[in-house]
Each structure stands twice: as C-alpha cells, then as structure tokens.
Amino acid sequence: MELKNILETVLFFSQKPLTPKEIQGILESTASSSEEEGGKEFRKIKVDVIQGNLDSLREDFENGAKGYRLVCVAGAWQFVNRPEYAPWLRTLVGEASRPPRLSQPGLETLAIVAYRQPVTRAEIEQIRGVSVDGVMQTLLERGLIENAGRAEVVGRPMTYATTQQFLQYFGLSNLADLPAADELRRIPVTHPEALVTAEPSPAPSAVEAVISETGELKPPKA
Amino acid sequence: MELKNILETVLFFSQKPLTPKEIQGILESTASSSEEEGGKEFRKIKVDVIQGNLDSLREDFENGAKGYRLVCVAGAWQFVNRPEYAPWLRTLVGEASRPPRLSQPGLETLAIVAYRQPVTRAEIEQIRGVSVDGVMQTLLERGLIENAGRAEVVGRPMTYATTQQFLQYFGLSNLADLPAADELRRIPVTHPEALVTAEPSPAPSAVEAVISETGELKPPKA
Amino acid sequence: MGEYKVQFEVFEGPLDLLLYLVKKQEVDIYDVNLTKLATDFLDCIEAMSQLDLEVAGDFLVMASTLVYIKSRELLPSDQQVAVEAEPDDEDPKWELIRQLVEYKKFKDAAATFQSLEVAQEGVFPHSAAKIKFDQEPAAARATVSVFDLVSAVAAILKRVQARDQSSDIFADRWSVSEKIELLRQEITVRRTMRFSELFAEAASRVEIVVTFLATLELIRLKVLACAQSEAFGEIELSLAPDPSLEAGASLAAAHAAGESPSVTGLQETSAAGDSAQASGVPDHEENPAPRLS
Numbered sequence: 001m002e003l004k005n006i007l008e009t010v011l012f013f014s015q016k017p018l019t020p021k022e023i024q025g026i027l028e029s030t031a032s033s034s035e036e037e038g039g040k041e042f043r044k045i046k047v048d049v050i051q052g053n054l055d056s057l058r059e060d061f062e063n064g065a066k067g068y069r070l071v072c073v074a075g076a077w078q079f080v081n082r083p084e085y086a087p088w089l090r091t092l093v094g095e096a097s098r099p100p101r102l103s104q105p106g107l108e109t110l111a112i113v114a115y116r117q118p119v120t121r122a123e124i125e126q127i128r129g130v131s132v133d134g135v136m137q138t139l140l141e142r143g144l145i146e147n148a149g150r151a152e153v154v155g156r157p158m159t160y161a162t163t164q165q166f167l168q169y170f171g172l173s174n175l176a177d178l179p180a181a182d183e184l185r186r187i188p189v190t191h192p193e194a195l196v197t198a199e200p201s202p203a204p205s206a207v208e209a210v211i212s213e214t215g216e217l218k219p220p221k222a
Numbered sequence: 223m224e225l226k227n228i229l230e231t232v233l234f235f236s237q238k239p240l241t242p243k244e245i246q247g248i249l250e251s252t253a254s255s256s257e258e259e260g261g262k263e264f265r266k267i268k269v270d271v272i273q274g275n276l277d278s279l280r281e282d283f284e285n286g287a288k289g290y291r292l293v294c295v296a297g298a299w300q301f302v303n304r305p306e307y308a309p310w311l312r313t314l315v316g317e318a319s320r321p322p323r324l325s326q327p328g329l330e331t332l333a334i335v336a337y338r339q340p341v342t343r344a345e346i347e348q349i350r351g352v353s354v355d356g357v358m359q360t361l362l363e364r365g366l367i368e369n370a371g372r373a374e375v376v377g378r379p380m381t382y383a384t385t386q387q388f389l390q391y392f393g394l395s396n397l398a399d400l401p402a403a404d405e406l407r408r409i410p411v412t413h414p415e416a417l418v419t420a421e422p423s424p425a426p427s428a429v430e431a432v433i434s435e436t437g438e439l440k441p442p443k444a
Numbered sequence: 445m446g447e448y449k450v451q452f453e454v455f456e457g458p459l460d461l462l463l464y465l466v467k468k469q470e471v472d473i474y475d476v477n478l479t480k481l482a483t484d485f486l487d488c489i490e491a492m493s494q495l496d497l498e499v500a501g502d503f504l505v506m507a508s509t510l511v512y513i514k515s516r517e518l519l520p521s522d523q524q525v526a527v528e529a530e531p532d533d534e535d536p537k538w539e540l541i542r543q544l545v546e547y548k549k550f551k552d553a554a555a556t557f558q559s560l561e562v563a564q565e566g567v568f569p570h571s572a573a574k575i576k577f578d579q580e581p582a583a584a585r586a587t588v589s590v591f592d593l594v595s596a597v598a599a600i601l602k603r604v605q606a607r608d609q610s611s612d613i614f615a616d617r618w619s620v621s622e623k624i625e626l627l628r629q630e631i632t633v634r635r636t637m638r639f640s641e642l643f644a645e646a647a648s649r650v651e652i653v654v655t656f657l658a659t660l661e662l663i664r665l666k667v668l669a670c671a672q673s674e675a676f677g678e679i680e681l682s683l684a685p686d687p688s689l690e691a692g693a694s695l696a697a698a699h700a701a702g703e704s705p706s707v708t709g710l711q712e713t714s715a716a717g718d719s720a721q722a723s724g725v726p727d728h729e730e731n732p733a734p735r736l737s
Contacts, residue, residue, distance in 0.1 A: 012572065013572045014571075014572055015571050015572050015573075016571065017569070068570065073569075078569050078570060079569075079570035080567045080568065080569050080570060081566075081567060081568050081570070083563060083566040083567060086565075086566035086567070086568070089568045093568060098565060101558075101561055101562075102557075102558075102561060104456060104554065105456055107554035107555075107557050107558055107561075108456065108550055108551060108554040110554070110557060111550045111553040111554045111556075111557055112550050114553075114557075115550070115553065126543075127543075127546055127547060127550060128456065128457060128459065128547065128550075129457045129458050129459035129460075129502060129506070129543070129547065130456060130457030130458070130459075130500070130502050131502070169561070169564065170557060170560040170561060170564060171560065171563070171564050171567060172560075179553070179556050180553065180556075184549055184550070184553055
C-alpha cells in the first residue's frame with residue numbers, strides 16, 4: 001500500500017481540512033492502535049515526507065481532468081472544486097450564506113495589514129491618507145485581522161495582523177503566498193520615533209526590525 | 223466539459239448518495255438557473271445516459287489504484303473506501319487529530335501535579351517511586367503542566383502546576399472540580415529543609431534517602 | 445460639476461483623488477506635473493464646497509501641502525536651489541510622490557485581493573459526509589476522561605500502600621503461583637497489556653522477580669502471547685487464543701458483546717484483519733436531501 005494513496009483516501013473522506021501534522025498523527029495512531037497488521041510501516045513518517053507526498057498528489061490532480069483539485073489553505077489540505085464546476089455545486093449545496101464582499105476601503109486596509117503586519121493604525125492611515133477607524137472595526141468583526149500586541153514605540157500603540165480566517169477567505173495557503181509580497185513588504189515606512197526611556201529598552205523598535213530586515217511576517221515577541 | 227466529470231464532481235461533493243434521477247434534477251436546475259453559459263447543454267439529459275456515464279465512471283475507479291471506488295447501493299450512487307483503508311479512516315473518525323493518549327506514567331504524574339500543586343519534581347518522584355524525567359518533559363510539551371516558580375527550600379527546585387489546557391483536556395471548569403482524592407493529597411513527602419538560614423546546610427539528603435530505597439524499581443535484565 | 449459629485453463618492457481620500465488626477469495626466473507618477481496636479485486638486489476641492497459637500501479634513505490638509513509645493517515650484521530657480529539642498533525625504537514634493545507610489549501599490553494589491561475574493565465565491569471546500577462504521581470506531585480509546593485520572597490516583601495509592609507495608613512482609617507477600625493467578629485474571633479482563641506495566645506497580649525487587657517468573661510460566665503454558673511491533677519497541681502481552689475455540693467464534697462473541705476485536709496475539713491478526721475488512725466499509729450517513737433550487 002502506498003503512502004500517497006492513504007493520504008488521498010484520508011483527505012477524500014475527511015470532513016475538514018487536515019494539516020500534515022494531523023495526518024502524521026493519524027498515521028501514527030493507526031499504526032499503534034490498529035489490531036490489523038496494516039499501517040505499521042507508516043508509524044514513523046516524517047512531516048516532510050507527508051508534505052512531499054501531498055505536493056506530489058496535488059500535481060497529480062492538477063494534471064488530471066477532474067472537476068476537483070487538492071489545495072493547501074492556511075496550512076491545511078483539502079479538496080476543492082475547479083471553478084468551472086461551481087454552477088452544479090451551487091445547485092447541489094444551495095447558495096452558501098457568504099458574507100458580503102469587502103468594500104474598497106476594506107480591501108485596501110486589509111492589503112496593508114497583510115503585507116506590513118504587525119502594523120499600527122497610524123501606519124495604515126499614513127499609507128492610505130485617511131482615517132481607518134470604521135474599516136478596522138469591520139475587519140476585526142469579520143475575523144480577518146486581529147490584535148497582535150503593542151508596538152514598542154511612543155504610546156505603545158496596538159498592532160494588527162491577519163488571521164487564519166484571512167487566509168481561508170482568500171484561499172491562500174500561507175502568508176508567503178501573497179502576490180507580489182516582496183515588493184510590497186520592503187517599502188520603508190517611517191515609524192514614529194522609538195520610545196526612549198530611562199531604562200535601556202531591550203528591543204528598540206522590534207516591529208521595524210522584523211518587517212524591514214527579515215521581511216518575515218511574524219509579530220515581535222511580547 | 224464532460225458529463226462524466228460533472229457527475230464525478232457532484233457525487234464527490236454530495237453529502238448523501240444520489241440517484242440518477244436526482245442527478246438529472248441537478249443538471250436541469252443548474253441549466254435553467256445559472257446565469258453563466260455553462261451547463262446549458264446538460265439541460266435535457268436522459269436518465270439512461272446518466273446511468274451509462276455512472277457505470278463507465280465506476281469502471282474507471284475499479285481499474286484505478288485509488289483507495290476509494292464508486293458504488294451503487296439501493297439505486298443511489300456514492301463513493302466508499304476500499305476496505306484496506308479502513309484502519310486510517312477509523313482513526314480519522316475516531317480521534318481525528320487528537321494527540322496520542324497519555325501513558326499510565328503520564329496520567330499518574332499528572333494526577334500528582336494536579337492534586338499537590340505546586341509540587342517539585344522530587345516530591346513527585348517520592349510519591350510515584352520512580353524517576354519522572356521523560357514523563358515531565360512530555361507533560362510540559364503537551365502544555366498540561368507548567369513551571370510555577372521555585373520552592374523556597376534547599377536548592378530552590380522548580381515547582382510545577384497544571385495549566386488551563388489541563389482543565390480543558392479533562393473537561394473541568396476549575397481545579398475544585400477535580401474528583402476528591404484527599405488520600406492522595408495527604409501522602410506525606412519528606413521535604414528538604416526550608417531556606418531559613420543563610421548558612422548553607424549540607425542538606426541531610428532526606429529526599430535522596432527515600433528515592434534510593436525505592437529507586438531500584440527497574441525490570442531485571444532478562 | 446455633476447461629474448465631480450459622482451467621483452467624490454468613490455474617492456477613498458486625498459491620495460485616491462490624486463492618483464486619479466495623475467492618471468488623467470497620462471504620465472508616470474514620477475513625471476507628474478505637480479503644479480498642474482495641485483491646480484486640479486484645488487479645483488476639485490472648490491467644486492466640493494460649491495456642492496455643499498462636507499470637505500473632509502484629510503482633503504484640506506492635502507490641499508495645503510499642495511499649495512506649499514506649488515509655491516515652491518514657482519520660486520525663481522536661484523532661490524529654489526537653496527531649498528532643494530534639503531535631503532529628499534524632507535522635500536514635501538518627493539515625500540508626496542513617495543506616498544503616492546506606495547499607496548498605488550497597495551491599491552493594486554487590493555485589486556488582486558478583490559479578484560481572489562470573487563474567485564473564492566465559486567470554490568466549495570469539500571467536506572465528506574460523516575462516515576458510519578458498522579462497528580464503532582475506537583473513539584473511546586482516544587479519549588481520556590477524569591476517570592482515567594482517578595484510576596491513576598488509585599494506582600498510585602495502591603503502590604504507596606504496598607511500599608509502606610513492604611518493609612516487613614514483602615518476603616512472603618508473593619508466591620509465583622499467586623502471581624500467576626493474578627496475572628491470568630488481569631489479562632483475561634484487559635486482554636492486552638504492556639510488558640513494562642507488569643512491573644510498574646511492583647513494590648519490591650522480590651515482587652519484580654516473582655512477576656517475571658510468573659509471566660514466563662504463563663507464556664510457556666500458552667496462556668499469554670507476546671509480541672513486539674518493532675525492534676526495541678514496547679513488548680505487548682495478550683491473552684493467547686484459547687485452542688478450544690475457533691478464532692472466528694471468539695471474534696463473533698466479541699462482536700456480540702459490542703466490543704471491537706482485540707489483539708489476541710500474532711496468531712490471530714489475519715482473522716482480525718478480515719473481520720475489520722468486512723465491517724470497515726463506511727456508509728454515508730443519511731442526511732437531509734440537498735436543496736435543489
């Protein structure tokens with residue numbers, strides 16, 4: 001029995017998207033709990049190997065002529081239909097109660113948060129040139145962005161980052177998947193001056209360091 | 223777009239088995255409701271034709287090496303797994319992504335931490351009668367226990383307490399919810415001297431004495 | 445006028461309006477005629493106020509910046525040189541262009557997000573119907589309850605108690621035959637246990653030795669079967685199949701009792717496998733019919 005076939009079958013019958021780590025757990029507990037002989041050889045499969053097999057499986061489906069394909073959204077793997085088949089599925093499952101589309105200000109603000117996270121409200125307003133109070137509220141309520149701690153600058157303003165829900169909403173596998181990410185992340189943003197205290201602060205402008213130097217989208221450690 | 227692909231996709235996404243008659247209904251309402259051009263050509267498809275395509279699709283899956291196949295039960299079509307793949311699907315359904323079950327040593331150690339917290343490693347070992355290094359590591363990694371400061375006794379050993387996650391794991395609302403186990407709470411342990419004096423006493427190794435009495439609990443070599 | 449009215453409703457803010465005006469000049473942002481841009485912008489503001497529209501503060505701030513830039517552009521060149529000696533980032537003209545370029549990039553990114561959003565509306569994530577097994581899956585095995593914790597407590601207490609008594613009575617506490625009986629009882633109830641568990645509760649070295657001898661004896665008597673799933677792995681002990689019963693019959697009994705077939709030693713694995721195959725085909729659970737719109 002091939003690992004790839006097992007992965008395909010498990011995903012095929014899963015009710016929710018699965019991460020490679022979760023799949024590893026399934027392989028492991030099947031190997032240790034199953035009374036049958038089957039599966040013992042998949043007891044200790046590395047996550048890398050699972051990931052590799054999933055990538056290969058995705059390729060298989062991309063090249064096939066099927067109405068569905070395998071995708072990784074927010075780190076978890078699942079089958080989704082090809083868009084051409086949407087009309088029949090809409091008939092089958094009924095029109096899902098999708099939230100209304102985002103407004104133009106919403107999309108712009110979200111784009112800034114996505115590429116610049118963790119980002120303060122002031123930084124967003126500097127880029128957009130307008131106040132973003134109402135828009136931020138909407139994005140927070142829809143669970144597309146969330147608080148991501150405070151920036152170590154004057155006033156210690158709240159910073160914001162995108163959520164898992166954001167990735168799911170746009171069908172992105174992870175933040176590295178964002179289109180044209182490199183270009184948009186590297187634009188320097190002028191930050192408020194770092195907070196100068198009597199104490200030697202341990203991380204002066206951690207936010208800036210994280211964004212501009214490594215280009216990684218991780219919130220600075222609190 | 224081929225009818226066969228549509229049938230496959232619709233069956234794949236359906237939450238219940240579908241009869242050819244039901245599929246005909248889906249094709250028809252998609253053709254008449256959809257604003258898109260797609261699907262118009264499948265407005266008037268005879269049940270016979272659908273049946274024929276389903277038979278052909280079943281053949282395709284029979285010949286393939288996949289972990290699932292298409293079957294018709296009581297006139298309705300659905301995908302089912304091949305029996306060889308049942309162990310993984312059982313795991314998938316049964317425990318989904320739950321972490322592996324705690325071992326007996328894990329449970330015992332956790333019980334001691336729960337009822338005696340904050341508690342030092344030495345105290346746990348006294349009660350359990352065996353070393354708990356590996357077990358403690360596992361419990362810490364799984365987030366069921368955490369460091370809870372240092373005990374004010376010789377050597378200032380680290381103490382441990384249960385976490386919020388521990389409560390969730392066992393479905394408890396708080397620690398007072400733990401089933402009464404007063405006996406466990408009362409098991410005496412020998413404490414090293416408290417750090418009362420500045421003088422470093424040579425620590426009469428009360429703990430050590432207890433451990434070495436019982437510390438021989440190793441399986442004999444075969 | 446009417447033209448402006450419509451547009452003001454779609455402009456997000458002064459930068460958006462400026463981008464629109466740059467676009468009308470049909471040049472790259474870097475090559476834009478700032479004097480003309482400022483004039484156009486002020487005209488729009490003027491139109492807004494004539495229409496009695498409330499001009500947002502952001503627009504007014506931008507208007508004053510533009511007036512300042514425009515006035516500098518209009519200075520005679522000899523005076524301009526002195527001013528242009530300032531570093532670029534303090535030059536309001538370049539600051540404005542930098543801001544426009546940056547804003548434009550995010551506006552483009554927003555357009556990308558919008559197309560992703562629209563595309564996602566036609567994407568249905570697949571979720572399989574609930575699988576139903578004839579035989580309940582091993583869910584119980586995966587769940588730990590408070591009772592597990594309580595039994596762990598009981599195990600500790602038992603051991604502590606044994607330890608406390610052991611100093612004077614351990615010597616004659618266990619005989620091999622007693623231990624054989626206890627083990628036989630335990631394995632009958634539990635059907636499998638791990639080798640290490642045999643000794644987990646031992647209170648003394650003597651007890652360990654006695655337990656080990658009892659285990660060997662039970663294996664010799666074919667009451668116990670032992671298996672190791674991998675090299676250096678945990679040894680598993682299980683109740684050996686009763687030769688007086690057909691393997692199938694004992695499995696059938698287990699089924700009748702509502703249990704899943706247990707591991708009963710290596711000898712029976714094929715039988716267990718067969719039975720799982722027979723009952724391993726899931727049915728899709730009956731769900732309400734899909735809405736056919």
